[in-house]
Amino acid sequence: MSILVTGGAGYIGSHTCIELLESDYDLVVLDNLSNSSVESIRRVENITGKSIKFYKADLLNRNEVEQVFIENTIEAVIHFAGLKAVGESVHKPLQYYQNNISGTIILCETMEKYGVYNMVFSSSATVYGLQQQVPLSEELPIKATNPYGRTKLMIEEILRDLYNSNNSWSIALLRYFNPVGAHPSGLIGEDPNGIPNNLIPFISQVAVGKLSCLNIFGNDYDTKDGTGIRDYIHVVDLAYGHIKALEKVLSSSGVDAYNLGTGKGYSVLEMIRSFEKASGRNIPYEIVGRRTGDIAISYADPSKAIAELKWIAKKGIKEMCEDSWRWQLHNPNGYKTETKVLRVT
Numbered sequence: 001m002s003i004l005v006t007g008g009a010g011y012i013g014s015h016t017c018i019e020l021l022e023s024d025y026d027l028v029v030l031d032n033l034s035n036s037s038v039e040s041i042r043r044v045e046n047i048t049g050k051s052i053k054f055y056k057a058d059l060l061n062r063n064e065v066e067q068v069f070i071e072n073t074i075e076a077v078i079h080f081a082g083l084k085a086v087g088e089s090v091h092k093p094l095q096y097y098q099n100n101i102s103g104t105i106i107l108c109e110t111m112e113k114y115g116v117y118n119m120v121f122s123s124s125a126t127v128y129g130l131q132q133q134v135p136l137s138e139e140l141p142i143k144a145t146n147p148y149g150r151t152k153l154m155i156e157e158i159l160r161d162l163y164n165s166n167n168s169w170s171i172a173l174l175r176y177f178n179p180v181g182a183h184p185s186g187l188i189g190e191d192p193n194g195i196p197n198n199l200i201p202f203i204s205q206v207a208v209g210k211l212s213c214l215n216i217f218g219n220d221y222d223t224k225d226g227t228g229i230r231d232y233i234h235v236v237d238l239a240y241g242h243i244k245a246l247e248k249v250l251s252s253s254g255v256d257a258y259n260l261g262t263g264k265g266y267s268v269l270e271m272i273r274s275f276e277k278a279s280g281r282n283i284p285y286e287i288v289g290r291r292t293g294d295i296a297i298s299y300a301d302p303s304k305a306i307a308e309l310k311w312i313a314k315k316g317i318k319e320m321c322e323d324s325w326r327w328q329l330h331n332p333n334g335y336k337t338e339t340k341v342l343r344v345t
């Protein structure tokens with residue numbers, strides 16, 4: 001029996017593959033490599049000393065998806081595959097609805113056909129939209145402010161309908177807060193295409209000298225220092241959350257949403273300071289206007305995941321920044337960088 005990981009070559013997927021292999025699961029990865037490189041899979045194999053069965057396949061191609069289920073006995077699916085850039089989704093909504101929603105429907109139809117009812121789905125804290133209160137807990141009504149967020153919201157609802165239609169389904173909807181950091185080996189990490197949209201990849205590229213200056217999007221929010229506050233979560237903690245969610249879906253049925261966050265919020269300026277300490281480099285910045293669609297404060301109430309999944313985030317911002325920096329320093333060109341160290345002891 002194997003676990004199918006869609007989008008397993010991507011940032012969070014590749015880190016989750018390590019945790020799965022280290023927990024002795026057999027893995028099949030399906031990825032169309034539209035936002036990743038098969039090099040991440042090779043490095044996961046090097047880190048763990050275990051192999052992964054990889055399919056370069058597109059969720060929108062029903063035959064390719066079905067082939068994976070014909071050739072393997074799949075016990076559960078961890079479904080990461082999707083497009084994730086908020087700004088791009090505003091300009092290309094149909095591409096986002098098609099890829100994320102149609103891709104998920106084809107996946108679920110194939111799962112049903114082959115009698116596979118266990119799924120862990122990558123949702124996002126973006127489904128909370130703009131709320132009046134923090135911390136954000138799972139009972140809050142969900143709403144989205146951009147097409148990317150709406151794909152996550154709609155998929156959550158599709159998956160709830162699916163369970164209502166057939167109680168054999170067992171689904172965990174994982175609402176990630178702000179994933180950052182990298183595997184401590186420095187061999188895998190986030191490899192954004194072009195200029196990064198998110199804070200930590202941007203800071204990393206300033207620190208390594210690829211970009212000259214960080215723009216801080218507003219210092220007039222009602223927060224401790226005026227800059228935006230987020231719940232940054234180390235990607236290794238996040239990856240481990242998938243192991244705990246998988247254990248839950250394999251041992252019960254139902255559909256449940258879980259926040260995966262630390263419950264702590266840090267400002268942009270605090271993250272800059274922490275990154276400067278971790279890297280020993282100065283991060284020049286400039287205050288500019290607010291970014292459209294940004295909110296002042298977002299952090300999780302993680303108590304449901306703590307109680308029901310027996311999962312808690314353990315790593316703090318020091319490790320997040322140190323591990324992001326190690327990855328950036330050793331891989332200035334992401335997965336295009338040649339690795340000198342292939343195995344970590």
Ligand code: NAD
Pocket residue numbers: 006007008009010011012013030031032033034035036037057058059060079080081082083084099103122123124125176177178179
């Ligand atoms: P990523 O882009 O690194 O990984 C997604 C992977 O899916 C990529 O390898 C891409 O090639 C693949 N993919 C996309 N469309 C596909 C398709 N049609 N068929 C097959 N493969 C396809 O992104 P990530 O940061 O690892 O995010 C993983 C998931 O978590 C996504 O669904 C994302 O929306 C969600 N998420 C991410 C964040 C974040 O900040 N990174 C936050 C909340 C939620």
Ligand code: UD1
Pocket residue numbers: 086087124125126149177178179197198199200202214215216217218227228229230268291292293294
């Ligand atoms: C963004 C997305 C969100 C998505 C998440 C994935 C937007 C509006 N939101 O969230 O939907 O789920 O990424 O991780 O794109 N910042 C700067 N300068 C920068 C970059 C960011 O000051 O160059 C600030 C932002 O204003 C924010 C904080 O840093 O206060 C974090 O930003 P970011 O990493 O982009 O994450 P989110 O905005 O939380």
